[in-house]
Amino acid sequence: MVANSSILNGVRKSFACAAALSVLTTAIVLPGCGSDSGETASVAEVQSDLLLADKPESAISLTEVAEAFAPSEDSEEVSVASQEVTLTGRIDAGDFQAFQDDQATFMLSELPADGHGADDPDHEDNCPFCKRRAANAPKAIVNMVDEAGAILPTDARKLLGVSEGDRIVAVGMATFDDTVNTITLQCRGVYVDK
Secondary structure, three states: OHHHHHHHHHHHHHHHHHHHHHHHHHHHHHHHOOOOHHHHHHHHHHHHHHEOOOOOOOOEOHHHHHHHOOOOOOOOOOOOOOEEEEEEEEEOOOOOOOEOOOOOEEEEEOOOOOOOOOOOOOHHHHOHHHHHHHHHOOEEEEEEEOOOOOEOOOOHHHHHOOOOOOEEEEEEEEEEEOOOOEEEEEEEEEEEEO
16 A cells, blocks of 8 residues: 555656646746747848849759759869759649748749740640640759758748749759759749749
8 A cells, every 4th residue: 555655646746747847838938929020020031131122134944953963074074062043933843732831942843935835824734845844844942041051940932922833033052963853942032023
């Protein structure tokens, strides 16, 4: 009976500690639940740093970025691991979700060739040439990053005011993985081409 009594006392002490910890956690967490003005202010500050007022010149397609990483015919030339690029594309991931929830990451797809079906938003879905080109083109994963290179923890839709289907120009440091035909862009600026 003594053994059961000491076990019961241990359970009571554990329960009391858990209850006290729960009350303390609630007291610390609840005061911040009603206001997100600090988050709103910081989103506005970050937004002003990331959204470009003027469209960057000389933006290249995703295919051109991938080709820039292709091995050169010149055996003396060393392949580049990463390089600064200005690329253009459409926010789209095909059959998948284009945005990563709770972080500033999204997927870009190749734009149709200049002048080819530019006036018809459904053209790419109906044109065999455009379908083939889009299927073979690389995709780009765009990570909006801070000065330290960390991906921002705010959904890109909220941070940049973008949505699936928007055409953008993005500036940043790119790498290319030819095994999955994907560009990864550590992006520091976006122009939304509306």
